[in-house]
Amino acid sequence: MSKTIIELQHVYKKYDDFTALKDINFKLNQGEFYTLLGPSGCGKTTILQTIAGFTDATSGQVLFDGQKINDIPANKRQLNTVFQDYALFPNMNVFENVAFGLILHKVKKAEVAERVHDALKLVQLDQYANREISELSGGQKQRIAIARAIVNRPKVLLLDEPLSALDAKLRKDMQYELRSLQQNLGITFLFVTHDQEEALAMSDQIFVMNKGQILQKGDPVDIYDEPINHFVADFIGESNIIPGHMVRDYEISFLGHTFECADAGMRPNEPVEVVIRPEDLVITTPEKGKLQVKVSTQLFRGDYYEILAYDMQDNEWLIHSTNATTDNAIIGLTFGPNDMHVMRYNETEAKFNSRLETYEE
Amino acid sequence: MSNRSSKLGKIYIVIIFLLLYMPILYLIIYSFSKGTTMTNFRGFSLTHYGELFHDKRMLAIFLDTVLIALLSSVFSTIIGTLGALGISNAKRERSRQTLLSLNNILLVSPDVIMGASFLIFFTSLKVPLGFWSVLLSHIAFEIPIVVLMVLPRLDEMSPSLINAATDLGATSGQVLSRVVLPFIQPGIIAGFFMAITYSLDDFAVTFFVTGNGFTTLSVEIYSRARQGISLEINALAGIMFVFSLILVIVYYFIENHNLVSRRKKDKLGVANQ
Amino acid sequence: MKKSFRAMFYTPYMMWLALFVIAPVGLIVYYSFFNISHQFTFDNYATFFRSGTYLTMTANSVLYAFLITLISLLISYPMALVISKLKHRDLWILLVILPTWINLLLKAYAFIGLLSHDGLVNNLFELVGLPAQHMLFTDTSFILVASYIQIPFMILPIYNSLTDISDSYIKASHDLGATNWQTLTKIIIPMTMPGIKSGVQIVFIPSLSLFMLSRLIGGNKIITLGTAVEEHFLTTMNWGMGSTIGVVLIISMVIVMLFTNTKRKRGRN
Numbered sequence: 001m002s003k004t005i006i007e008l009q010h011v012y013k014k015y016d017d018f019t020a021l022k023d024i025n026f027k028l029n030q031g032e033f034y035t036l037l038g039p040s041g042c043g044k045t046t047i048l049q050t051i052a053g054f055t056d057a058t059s060g061q062v063l064f065d066g067q068k069i070n071d072i073p074a075n076k077r078q079l080n081t082v083f084q085d086y087a088l089f090p091n092m093n094v095f096e097n098v099a100f101g102l103i104l105h106k107v108k109k110a111e112v113a114e115r116v117h118d119a120l121k122l123v124q125l126d127q128y129a130n131r132e133i134s135e136l137s138g139g140q141k142q143r144i145a146i147a148r149a150i151v152n153r154p155k156v157l158l159l160d161e162p163l164s165a166l167d168a169k170l171r172k173d174m175q176y177e178l179r180s181l182q183q184n185l186g187i188t189f190l191f192v193t194h195d196q197e198e199a200l201a202m203s204d205q206i207f208v209m210n211k212g213q214i215l216q217k218g219d220p221v222d223i224y225d226e227p228i229n230h231f232v233a234d235f236i237g238e239s240n241i242i243p244g245h246m247v248r249d250y251e252i253s254f255l256g257h258t259f260e261c262a263d264a265g266m267r268p269n270e271p272v273e274v275v276i277r278p279e280d281l282v283i284t285t286p287e288k289g290k291l292q293v294k295v296s297t298q299l300f301r302g303d304y305y306e307i308l309a310y311d312m313q314d315n316e317w318l319i320h321s322t323n324a325t326t327d328n329a330i331i332g333l334t335f336g337p338n339d340m341h342v343m344r345y346n347e348t349e350a351k352f353n354s355r356l357e358t359y360e361e
Numbered sequence: 362m363s364n365r366s367s368k369l370g371k372i373y374i375v376i377i378f379l380l381l382y383m384p385i386l387y388l389i390i391y392s393f394s395k396g397t398t399m400t401n402f403r404g405f406s407l408t409h410y411g412e413l414f415h416d417k418r419m420l421a422i423f424l425d426t427v428l429i430a431l432l433s434s435v436f437s438t439i440i441g442t443l444g445a446l447g448i449s450n451a452k453r454e455r456s457r458q459t460l461l462s463l464n465n466i467l468l469v470s471p472d473v474i475m476g477a478s479f480l481i482f483f484t485s486l487k488v489p490l491g492f493w494s495v496l497l498s499h500i501a502f503e504i505p506i507v508v509l510m511v512l513p514r515l516d517e518m519s520p521s522l523i524n525a526a527t528d529l530g531a532t533s534g535q536v537l538s539r540v541v542l543p544f545i546q547p548g549i550i551a552g553f554f555m556a557i558t559y560s561l562d563d564f565a566v567t568f569f570v571t572g573n574g575f576t577t578l579s580v581e582i583y584s585r586a587r588q589g590i591s592l593e594i595n596a597l598a599g600i601m602f603v604f605s606l607i608l609v610i611v612y613y614f615i616e617n618h619n620l621v622s623r624r625k626k627d628k629l630g631v632a633n634q
Numbered sequence: 635m636k637k638s639f640r641a642m643f644y645t646p647y648m649m650w651l652a653l654f655v656i657a658p659v660g661l662i663v664y665y666s667f668f669n670i671s672h673q674f675t676f677d678n679y680a681t682f683f684r685s686g687t688y689l690t691m692t693a694n695s696v697l698y699a700f701l702i703t704l705i706s707l708l709i710s711y712p713m714a715l716v717i718s719k720l721k722h723r724d725l726w727i728l729l730v731i732l733p734t735w736i737n738l739l740l741k742a743y744a745f746i747g748l749l750s751h752d753g754l755v756n757n758l759f760e761l762v763g764l765p766a767q768h769m770l771f772t773d774t775s776f777i778l779v780a781s782y783i784q785i786p787f788m789i790l791p792i793y794n795s796l797t798d799i800s801d802s803y804i805k806a807s808h809d810l811g812a813t814n815w816q817t818l819t820k821i822i823i824p825m826t827m828p829g830i831k832s833g834v835q836i837v838f839i840p841s842l843s844l845f846m847l848s849r850l851i852g853g854n855k856i857i858t859l860g861t862a863v864e865e866h867f868l869t870t871m872n873w874g875m876g877s878t879i880g881v882v883l884i885i886s887m888v889i890v891m892l893f894t895n896t897k898r899k900r901g902r903n
Contacts, residue, residue: 054524074527087525091543100539101529152529370716374726377713381733381785384744387754391747399747444647466655469835469887471843473863474880478658480867481665481877501654504647564739564846569867582739586850590747598740605735609728 002029004066005155005188006051011060013046013212020046022212024060028156028190033182035191035199038209039235044192046212048158051190052081065155079156080149084164086141088133094120094144095129101152119151120144122181139170146181156188163198175201196236200224208232216349228352229343233275240276240317245269249359252342255291255313263342265355273343278306278320280339289332293317295325389602392595399590409596416593419581425492426561426577433499434556440500441507441556442549446541448508449515468505475502476569483570490572498570499560506559507552514548515541547616554612558605659884665877678878688862692882695858698777699841703788705781706837707830710788714829715822717789718796727793734786742850745779746770749851771853779851780844788833795829796822831894838894839887859883 006028013021021043028034036044049055050062053074062070069077080101088097098116107115120126123143128136136144142162149157159178163171179202182189193199199206200220207217216228227233233241244254249264254274266272286292293309307319309331317333325331347355387399392410396403413419444464451457467475479501483494518541526540542549564579571580578597585591669675682688717726733741748754749769756766769775799822807817823830843860859879866876 049524052524052528054527074524075530075532077528081525081528083521083525085519085521087519087521089522089526089540089544091540091546100526100531104530104535148525148529367716367719370712370719374713374716377709377785378729380782381730383754384741384748384782385733385736387748388740388744398752400750400752440646440650443643444650447644447647460651463651463655466659469839469891471840471860471883471887473843473845473860474662474883474887475658477863477867477876477880478662479654481661481873482654482658485661497654501650504650504654558735562735562737564737565843568846569864579737579739582737582743583846583850586739586743586746590750594740594743598736598744601737601740605732609732609735 002031004028005030005064006190007061007063008047008051009061009063011047011050011057011062013043013050013055014058020212021050021057024214026207026214026217028188030155030188031186032204033179033189033191033202035193035203035206036209037193037196037199037206037236039194042209043212044194044209045160047209048081048160048190048192051156052079052158053077078154079158080152080154081158081160082145082149082162084161086145086162086165088141088144088148090133093129093133094125094131094136097133097144098129098148098151100148105152115151116147119147122150122184123147123177138166139174142166142174146178150181150185150187154187156190157182157185159189159191161192161194163193164195171198178202200236208235210235214349216352226341226356227275227343228347228349229345230273233273233341233343238278238318238320240278240281242274242276242315243271244274245271246342250337252340255311255315257290259290259340260337261340261342262337263340264359266342266344271345273345275341275343276335276339278318279304280335281317281319281321282334283307283319283321283323283325284332284334286330286332289334291317291333292330293333295327295329295331298324298327300324385598385602388595388598391592392599394592394595397590397592399592399595409592410599412593413596413600419593419597422576422578422581425575426579429492429496429499429577430557430560433496433503433560434553436500437503437556438507438549438553441504441552442511442545444504445508445511445515445545445548448512464505464508466505467502468509472563472565473569476566479566480569490570491575494570494572495567495575495577498566499563502563502566503556503559506555507549510552510555511545511548514545518544550612550615554608557608662877662880662884665873666881668874670872670874675874678874681875682878682882688879691857691862692859694856695842695860696886698773698780698856698858699838701777702780702784702841703834703838705777706784706788707833709781710785710833711792711830713785714789714792714796715818718793723797727790730786730789730793738783739846739850741783742779742847745775745782745851749775749779770851771855773852773856776848776852776856780841780847783847784837784841787836791832791836792826792829795826799825835890835894838890842883842886 004027008024008026011021011024012019024043024047036047038044046055050057053069053072057070061068064077064079089100092100095116098119099112102112102115116129117126120129123146125140125143125147128140128144133141133144142165145162162178163174166174175198178189178191191199191202200223203220205217206220206223208215208223210231216223216232218226223232224236227236227239230241233239242254244252246263246266246268247253247258248268249266250261252259252261252263252272252274261274291311293311296308296310298305298307301320304320304322305324307321307325309317309319311317319333344352391399391402393405393407394402395406395408448457448460448464451460475498479494479498480490483490483497488494488497522540522544523536526536531539562579563577564583567577568580568583571577578601582594582597585594666678667674667676669677713730717723717730720726750756751766751768751770755769759766803821803825804817807821812820843858843863845858845860845864848856848858848861859882863876863879863883866872866879
């Protein structure tokens with residue numbers, strides 16, 4: 001139904017001896033919330049800057065509304081950016097900052113006042129029009145930066161790690177606000193972050209990146225439950241990753257035991273990795289457990305205990321449990337077939353997706 | 362630090378401050394003396410100031426000096442600011458470093474070298490020595506200090522500020538006039554004032570390139586001082602001290618002005634709501 | 635379009651670099667190879683390095699500059715240290731800067747009065763019972779007045795590097811058991827080396843060539859490289875020889891810069 005607003009085709013970005021982006025392809029639809037997620041230096045900000053026009057792609061095409069915009073300068077592109085350090089002009093007050101883009105576009109005075117007021121109202125700071133930037137708190141600066149970007153009514157809003165400078169509590173609040181703002185405005189958000197929690201909480205679609213490539217795209221639940229490889233599994237959420245091999249479809253062997261699992265489509269005896277999320281492990285008595293581990297340390301995290309344990313082969317196990325156990329105790333761990341996710345080595349996203357289709361309904 | 366050593370420290374700086382200011386106070390006190398030497402103070406009088414104000418030659422030199430200082434500062438501030446923009450825009454770290462080292466050559470060169478080399482330069486280009494050669498020299502040695510005053514502000518400016526302005530639709534010219542220049546304005550003002558002081562303080566370079574017809578205060582003081590004590594110079598020192606104080610005060614006023622006026626405006630805005 | 639806009643922008647600065655930085659240095663080097671009757675020659679350099687006068691002059695200049703630098707460093711470091719710990723240190727440092735706004739010639743002139751036979755310094759000496767001294771036109775007075783003039787320029791960079799030191803370094807040093815003295819010698823002084831070096835740079839190089847001071851305070855007795863350059867250029871009109879001495883000055887300047895340029899290997903940030 002919704003139409004493509006931004007498309008990247010085979011985009012490369014090369015510096016002298018370093019390739020920042022390798023063959024980036026994606027389409028963004030109108031009105032959705034997208035996140036580029038990856039560790040620092042993975043190229044996510046470079047993608048944002050290529051779309052915004054602050055840097056040129058070495059090769060490949062950037063399309064906006066079906067038109068190639070590679071050669072259109074940043075000040076002529078119909079999209080706006082919220083910067084990591086907010087980039088509010090210190091020589092202007094709040095009103096002047098938000099009005100900046102409108103005044104440049106020669107919007108009439110009365111309309112400027114009205115639109116600035118509306119934008120500030122949207123971020124709940126309509127009382128702050130006459131404040132100086134230096135008098136604002138971090139969270140307020142954040143909102144002004146958003147107001148300044150949306151007042152021009154862009155079709156796409158680019159957000160470059162906008163929450164990274166805020167404290168934990170404020171960041172959570174802003175996650176709700178950003179999400180509802182995006183839904184109210186109905187415009188496309190492209191959000192860049194290295195914080196997987198943020199990405200999972202807000203996005204319609206996530207692109208997981210590493211080393212200049214997009215490794216996996218999908219909705220948050222898919223990415224969390226079915227990571228394509230070790231990197232994605234490790235980067236998104238906490239996980240126990242154990243090497244093993246497929247005995248046959250729906251049967252996997254690791255740590256000397258064979259278990260029933262929910263994955264298929266691999267060669268018999270193919271070496272694989274198994275992911276089990278800490279919250280999917282259930283503690284029982286050693287006799288009832290599928291595995292026996294020895295508790296090493298446990299940390300109380302408020303809503304759960306985080307338990308660090310080691311099995312007989314000295315592999316580390318991370319367990320989330322609502323109940324405490326005893327240090328140095330031997331405990332049993334159980335998990336169901338659906339709690340395990342099997343990953344092949346070096347599987348591309350296309351092959352991964354088509355394999356999943358063969359056995360998932 | 363213990364009490365005793367901090368007390369010693371305070372005594373120490375008081376002594377050094379006394380030494381630092383003694384010659385200046387000494388000069389000014391004797392400018393009010395009735396006598397004609399800087400030895401016995403012979404009672405208060407303003408005769409030397411009177412003499413100074415009737416000394417047409419001295420007044421003309423004073424005006425020339427101020428004119429040179431203001432003109433050279435304006436030009437050096439413009440050129441230096443453009444230079445700082447160029448250096449900060451240099452893509453490669455290497456070219457930035459090269460530009461900076463070249464920039465600083467005149468700052469570290471001994472005055473006589475600067476004077477001598479400018480003298481050769483002007484004579485080989487057949488520029489007549491006088492007002493223009495002095496003005497050009499002053500512009501030349503003021504430029505690097507302006508660059509050094511403006512550059513830190515430019516470095517402080519987050520690149521995303523420029524990106525943000527462009528993102529909101531500003532052209533390169535608008536980015537410069539609405540975002541960059543207001544941001545580096547304190548550095549530009551500081552550079553302008555430093556340029557004025559460099560100009561007023563210079564003796565050696567002017568001495569070399571001034572020729573016969575044109576003189577600045579420094580050169581005049583030098584030639585009079587070589588002939589011995591004249592309390593008219595003391596009176597001049599008094600006036601120049603006040604002049605420097607005014608410059609300092611004006612500078613600090615301008616530096617704080619923006620902040621203060623913005624705060625005031627803000628208070629009014631809050632009151633209106 | 636963008637490129638030509640930029641080029642137009644930087645042209646004045648680049649022209650300045652070419653005309654007033656690179657060309658003059660080149661001209662001085664060029665002129666140093668010509669004698670008084672404009673013939674190409676190496677004689678100037680031969681004269682410089684063979685004659686005892688020029689070599690003693692160089693040695694003297696370096697010695698004077700060294701003493702001036704040392705005295706101003708010894709006075710300035712404690713000064714900067716104390717000021718950096720004061721409550722209103724910005725105000726105090728402003729008081730250090732203020733004398734630099736007074737014309738150098740006026741300060742030198744003040745010393746002619748202060749140091750003269752019946753001047754204030756001799757009056758003070760008489761108060762403590764010392765006989766009046768002949769102070770004007772001596773080496774000592776030249777060095778002291780030059781140090782006086784240079785002190786603020788030495789204090790400023792040291793003060794700046796002192797205020798850059800985070801208080802927690804000093805606390806950490808005390809916490810680990812260092813005395814005040816040990817903290818000063820092992821932590822504070824090493825950490826302010828960049829400030830000391832740039833202070834030395836700012837003071838030493840001009841001190842090599844303070845010709846107006848040596849004329850006014852040192853009489854005509856003290857001849858430094860600076861006075862020699864001035865004399866060759868403005869009195870005897872032997873620009874070739876003057877340029878040769880200039881080249882020597884430039885080379886010594888470069889040497890000083892090489893010694894004092896802090897390569898920020900262990901730089902913060």
